[in-house]
Amino acid sequence: MVCERPVAPSPLTALANALSKTGAIFVRDARCALSYPAYFHSQWIAIFVEVTIAYYLSLIVAPSASFGANGQTGSYFTYLVVSFAFVTFQNNAMLSFAESIREGQTTGTLEAVLATPTSLSLIILATGLWSFTLTLGRVVVYFLLALLFGLNLHHMNWLTAAVFLVLTIAAVSPIGVLAAAATMVFKKTGPLAFSVNSATSLFGGVYLPLTRLPLPLQAIGWMLPITHALNGFRAAVYGATLWDLRMEVVWLLGLTAVLMPVSLYLFARTVHRGRHDGSLAGY
Amino acid sequence: MRNVEKGFVVRHGARHTLSKDRRKNVLHDVNLEVRRGELIGLLGANGVGKTTLLKMMATLTLPDAGSIEIEGIDIKKNPLLARTRIGYCGSEDRSFYFRLTARENLRFFGSLAGLRGQRLQRRIGEALDEVALGEAIDRRFGEFSSGMRQRMTVARALLSDPDIIFFDEPTRAVDPIHADELRRMIRKDLVEDRGKTVVLATNVLEEAWSICDRVAVVSNGTIACVAPPCELGASHANGSATPPTPIELFKAITTYGM
Numbered sequence: 001m002v003c004e005r006p007v008a009p010s011p012l013t014a015l016a017n018a019l020s021k022t023g024a025i026f027v028r029d030a031r032c033a034l035s036y037p038a039y040f041h042s043q044w045i046a047i048f049v050e051v052t053i054a055y056y057l058s059l060i061v062a063p064s065a066s067f068g069a070n071g072q073t074g075s076y077f078t079y080l081v082v083s084f085a086f087v088t089f090q091n092n093a094m095l096s097f098a099e100s101i102r103e104g105q106t107t108g109t110l111e112a113v114l115a116t117p118t119s120l121s122l123i124i125l126a127t128g129l130w131s132f133t134l135t136l137g138r139v140v141v142y143f144l145l146a147l148l149f150g151l152n153l154h155h156m157n158w159l160t161a162a163v164f165l166v167l168t169i170a171a172v173s174p175i176g177v178l179a180a181a182a183t184m185v186f187k188k189t190g191p192l193a194f195s196v197n198s199a200t201s202l203f204g205g206v207y208l209p210l211t212r213l214p215l216p217l218q219a220i221g222w223m224l225p226i227t228h229a230l231n232g233f234r235a236a237v238y239g240a241t242l243w244d245l246r247m248e249v250v251w252l253l254g255l256t257a258v259l260m261p262v263s264l265y266l267f268a269r270t271v272h273r274g275r276h277d278g279s280l281a282g283y
Numbered sequence: 284m285r286n287v288e289k290g291f292v293v294r295h296g297a298r299h300t301l302s303k304d305r306r307k308n309v310l311h312d313v314n315l316e317v318r319r320g321e322l323i324g325l326l327g328a329n330g331v332g333k334t335t336l337l338k339m340m341a342t343l344t345l346p347d348a349g350s351i352e353i354e355g356i357d358i359k360k361n362p363l364l365a366r367t368r369i370g371y372c373g374s375e376d377r378s379f380y381f382r383l384t385a386r387e388n389l390r391f392f393g394s395l396a397g398l399r400g401q402r403l404q405r406r407i408g409e410a411l412d413e414v415a416l417g418e419a420i421d422r423r424f425g426e427f428s429s430g431m432r433q434r435m436t437v438a439r440a441l442l443s444d445p446d447i448i449f450f451d452e453p454t455r456a457v458d459p460i461h462a463d464e465l466r467r468m469i470r471k472d473l474v475e476d477r478g479k480t481v482v483l484a485t486n487v488l489e490e491a492w493s494i495c496d497r498v499a500v501v502s503n504g505t506i507a508c509v510a511p512p513c514e515l516g517a518s519h520a521n522g523s524a525t526p527p528t529p530i531e532l533f534k535a536i537t538t539y540g541m
Contacts (some may be wrong), residue, residue, distance in 0.1 A: 017397055024394030028380065035382035112439070115341055115373075116395035117366040259394075264428030275345045278291055278335065281375065 021118055022126040029100075029130035047141050053078035055149045066209040069235035070244065072155075081151055082234050083206040085142035088135050089168050089227045090204075091197050093176035096131035097124065101180045105187060105283040114280060120268050124177055130151040132169050139165075153237065160245065161235035164229060167252040171225035174259035177267050184270035187283050200224050205231070228252050287313040288350035289335055309335055311504050313349070318480060319446075322474045322490035323509075327501030328537060333484040334374060336501065337449045340482065341371040353447060367397065370440035374451040376432035381425035385416060385435060388424055389442060396443040399433040410438040413468055414462060425496060429456040441473075447480045448473065462509060482498040488529035502537040 009017065033040055058077035068074025068139025113123060143151065183189050201207065203221035210221045221227045228248040235245055242249060274280040290308040309332045317323050325333045338344040339351060351358045354381040358365040379388045389407045397408055411417045414434040419427070427435065433456050440448050450469070454462040472477040474496075487489050491498050492512045500511040508515070515536075516526035527535070 016399070020394050020399045024391050028383070028391045031387060032380055032382050107381075108373070109380065111343055111373065111375070112378040113393065113395060115343055115366065115371045117363045117391065117397060118395045119363065262392035272345075275343065276347075278338070278344050280343060 005278070021122055022129065025123070025126035026129045026133075027167055033130065033134070043138065044141060046192070047138060048145060050084050050151060051081065051142060051145045054084060054146075059081070066211055068237040068238055069231070070240045074234075074238065075152075077146070077149065078151060078237060079209075079234065080207075081142060081146040082237060083230060085139045085199055086168060086230055086233055087204070087206050087226060088138055088177065089132065089229070090172045090200060092131045092135050093128065093172040094179050094193045094197055097127055097176035097180040098183040098193060100127045101183045102189050102283070104186075105183075105281060108281055111281045114271070121264050122150075122262070124180055124267055125173065128173055128176055131274060141169075142143045155237070155239035157236045157239050157241060160240055160242050161233060162234060163242060164232035164245075165254075167232070167249065167256070168225070168229035170256045171213070171229060171252045171259075174256065174263035175225070177260075177263035181263065181267040181270045184267070184274055187279075200226055203227070225252060225255050228255075284315045284340070284351045285349050287339065287346045287351060288337075289332070289344070289346050298494060299401075309504060310501075313506055315499060315509065317447075317480055319480055320474065320478045321496045322481045322483065322494060324498040325482060325501060326488065326533065327492055329486070331501045332504065333501055334341055334451055337371075337451050337482065337484050338373075341369060341449050342366055343371070344394055350362040367443075368446050370443060370448040372440035372448065372450045372453055374434045374435055374455065376429060376456065379424045379432070379435060379439075379497075382423065384421050384423055384428075384488060385411060386420045388435070389439060392439050393442045398443055406442055406444065407408035410441045413441055413472070415464060416436045430458050430461060433457050434461065434465070445479075448482075449487075450481065450483045453483070454485070454487065466490060466494050471479055478488065488533055492529050500533070500536045507536050 028255055054077055057080065061074045061076040063073050065073050067076050067079040101110065104113065113121075143153070147153065179189070179193055203210075203213070203217055204224045204226035205221060206226070210218050212225060213221065228251045232240075232245050232248040232252070235248075271280070274282075288308070289310040290306050293305045293307050296320070313336065315323075325336060327333050335344060339346050340358070342358045342365055345359065353368050355367045356365045357366070376451060380391070383391070386407055389410065390403065393403045393406060408417065408420070411420055414437050416431060416434055419431065424432070424435065425459070427494060433453065437453050440450070453469070454465055457465060460524070469481060469483065474481055483495065495512065497509055497511050498515065500507045512529075515532055
């Protein structure tokens, strides 16, 4: 058999290919999600319910400095709205990556996707793209509805908010990749993701400020990306600049820099294990 | 494919978590060279390792030992590059997105195969026409019958117009007329007219005998024999005036070896 020397594509072609594949995964996920219209539209109703709950809860909790940021007193309503809106990034990361893998295992699409000349990193990272875009849309709707209930965004530093949005997505993505790696091995999603989500909601300062928790729990909370993401975004609502929040920025960047390669490596190892023991399509 | 070995761990249930997992060897000392432009059939009893062999060639399963090369590319060292040369038609006919149409499904898999723009659109149409699903292009995959789903897996394998195609029982669940058309398409269009190299795993002996240049019979964890169907018949004739039928040959090879 005559052997031909493989020709590597130019960087531009490789980039165009990567963008095309990322777009294809995004469109697939969007089309699949939109093909369930009742399920898709019910989430907007859920947001309305959550904002309403936040509003009525805030009526029985007095404004406090611990709910605010940047030296300002804050209302519990603003505190909860930012929490509820932002924690969905983490919840989605925990669920969407893992569920995509699980669905691929049960239908056989995972094996078909892995048979294509597409890198594992691209396959798994692009899987989160639609979910994060949808979450972004949800955050916008959260804030629009909250404005009707009296949310004050007059002091908002939009640049800081935008940077923390990107940092949040970057920091929670590795958690999603780790959840996907766990699904590759254990072939199930479920209680673990739910427990982790609930625990991080408590320790990450979603319902109440971290300072109200016992010291050991504060230490756990301080290590979580969601804590710093929420701190940053809350402070942005009260006008904080990126310089004011440099420690949060550094922490989120550092966490992403460490967790991203580790999570991608672990995911690649679990796929390698699946190839070795023939369990890629097993469930 | 040289000196390939493959075994799988047989996992115990939860009641035996402390006992040691057992390893079951499926394939050993497998050697096979497929010539360019050849159609080779893989035959063997159920569970003998035909699908495992195909999956190893398609980079989906890793061999424990030995090496596999696709046009000089070591699939262990460079699986991504190897996948640009191959099309894999698996036996799992559900491996599509049920809520998407045939066009949307193939657009997705075509993009992952590296196709873009006009070429992708053209290839989707051509691939569906080749498996007689052109009219169902905008129907949801979930509405397809088993046979249509099976033909979709063939269309997906043809999408990037690869040089080498692996088919795992492509005519399973397909009605006799479409099965015949698929066989003719594989033999005439792919191999004879376009010079593709095809490895076809099948349980239908007549299929292998009618379209394959050579057949490889997998038995007792290895390839018991590789030869053109007519030569296999002649070598087992034993002086008889009438050559043995495919089923007689298959029984003889899988029971007694070559």
